[in-house]
Amino acid sequence: MGFTREDWQAIALTLKLAATTTALLLVLAAPLAWWLARTQARWRGAVAAVVALPLVLPPTVLGFYLLVTFGPQGWGGQLTQSLGLGLLPFTFAGLLVGSMLYSLPFAVQPLQHAFESVGRRPLEVAATLRAGPLDTFFHVVLPLARGGIIQAAVLSFAHTVGEFGVVLMIGGNIPGQTRVVSTQIYGHVEAMQYPQAHALALGMLAFSFAVLLALALLNRRSTRVFG
Amino acid sequence: MNSEVAMFRRLIPLLLAAPLFAAHAGQVQVAVAANMTAPMKKVAADFAQATGHEAVVTIGSTGKFYAQIQSGAPFEVLLAADDETPAKLEKEGLGVAGTRFTYAVGKLALWSADPNTVDPQGAVLKQPPKGKLAIADPKLAPYGAAAIEALTKLGLLATWQPQIVQGENIGQAYQFAATGNATLGFVALAQVMADGKVSKGSAWIVPAQLYTPLKQDAIVLKPGAANPAATALVNYLKSDAARATLRGYGYEF
Numbered sequence: 281m282g283f284t285r286e287d288w289q290a291i292a293l294t295l296k297l298a299a300t301t302t303a304l305l306l307v308l309a310a311p312l313a314w315w316l317a318r319t320q321a322r323w324r325g326a327v328a329a330v331v332a333l334p335l336v337l338p339p340t341v342l343g344f345y346l347l348v349t350f351g352p353q354g355w356g357g358q359l360t361q362s363l364g365l366g367l368l369p370f371t372f373a374g375l376l377v378g379s380m381l382y383s384l385p386f387a388v389q390p391l392q393h394a395f396e397s398v399g400r401r402p403l404e405v406a407a408t409l410r411a412g413p414l415d416t417f418f419h420v421v422l423p424l425a426r427g428g429i430i431q432a433a434v435l436s437f438a439h440t441v442g443e444f445g446v447v448l449m450i451g452g453n454i455p456g457q458t459r460v461v462s463t464q465i466y467g468h469v470e471a472m473q474y475p476q477a478h479a480l481a482l483g484m485l486a487f488s489f490a491v492l493l494a495l496a497l498l499n500r501r502s503t504r505v506f507g
Numbered sequence: 508m509n510s511e512v513a514m515f516r517r518l519i520p521l522l523l524a525a526p527l528f529a530a531h532a533g534q535v536q537v538a539v540a541a542n543m544t545a546p547m548k549k550v551a552a553d554f555a556q557a558t559g560h561e562a563v564v565t566i567g568s569t570g571k572f573y574a575q576i577q578s579g580a581p582f583e584v585l586l587a588a589d590d591e592t593p594a595k596l597e598k599e600g601l602g603v604a605g606t607r608f609t610y611a612v613g614k615l616a617l618w619s620a621d622p623n624t625v626d627p628q629g630a631v632l633k634q635p636p637k638g639k640l641a642i643a644d645p646k647l648a649p650y651g652a653a654a655i656e657a658l659t660k661l662g663l664l665a666t667w668q669p670q671i672v673q674g675e676n677i678g679q680a681y682q683f684a685a686t687g688n689a690t691l692g693f694v695a696l697a698q699v700m701a702d703g704k705v706s707k708g709s710a711w712i713v714p715a716q717l718y719t720p721l722k723q724d725a726i727v728l729k730p731g732a733a734n735p736a737a738t739a740l741v742n743y744l745k746s747d748a749a750r751a752t753l754r755g756y757g758y759e760f
Contacts, residue, residue: 351686369688370639370672452672452683453644466675470570470647 290464298440301379305387313391343449370452378446386435394428438491532559533736538572540588541678542695546756560736568676583731589649593726606727611758613721614696615713629711638690640670641683650677653718654693696757
């Protein structure tokens, strides 16, 4: 059983969503993770808890709050409208915001861990060599934290590909715009089109396995190089 | 003190009768289509009052229930959103032959959470589209298919197509419209009606000739074949009391 045109559309949209989410998340998560790794601030625990929330919240809760908040009556919806962005639900931008929240801990936590394991020593050495803070970050910290960055990217990407509850809530299931692979599979099952559901579901299973296998191999190599 | 003794005396027959009552009262696991959410609460409460049996209700979409029943879900009665699924279950031997019947005929409504958006004639559809139009996925939900059919018959499908957002069932279509994310929604009349009138927002009751009748069939499933509570529920759904309740939510028979 091959894929239908709508299946391919869903696959393409899912890959685009996951790639965009991952790219934006890495940029936003790096300073946050850096701050969490180094700060002594009293509210560090609270910030870490907020970052970890999507790990324990059902995605439907996240999606429901996004739907209410970014609807025309919600404060988020009034904000996006006053900025001339329109309303986020049922758009690719809305899915992107949802996905970034949903995958946030998968980007922040590996980065934070990697930054913590860099330790103080390389920073002090860089400082004695008169490297500025930005210089140190880009030329010392980032190369040393490479394993964590790759891990953050792969996990964010894979987690976003598997997203279901959030897109179900705020997506609106529009072909080519907000219908991703997971909602397409759900639709096939509900419509009792089991062969199509099998084809897509099997693809998803194979993809997830490949990602985790690649991560395991990568981890082994990076401990051999850096460990 | 005396009055307490008297009260206790009065309670004795009840206490003695309780185990008898419990022996008769049963439970029935019912899978209920999302458009019946509100009326089923009332029907289940009245059913418990009338018969002493308890209906344990699971709300969901008919397609999902079908998949779950095929995989051995312990539902004893299915109140579907269509008439095809119960027929298919009977043919496949998962439903008890001869127990299938139409328990309600649903009505489609065009609805907005805003009290001033939808006029009683549905003329709002003929104006240039403003905002999104929520419908249930027409491939999955009969109410979604009915919405597409009505738009087609009105010659307005092409106009509205770019505005359409789909919920996976009629419950989600309602949710999109109720939060205002969609200005309009084709929903089940039962979702916005209580005690015989539209209870919130504004609605146009779509005329019956614009779509195929939304016959909703019920069937007793194999796990419920020998359960008296399942039979009692099916009989109760055919009673005047149950029909009066359903009529108040806009269903017909």
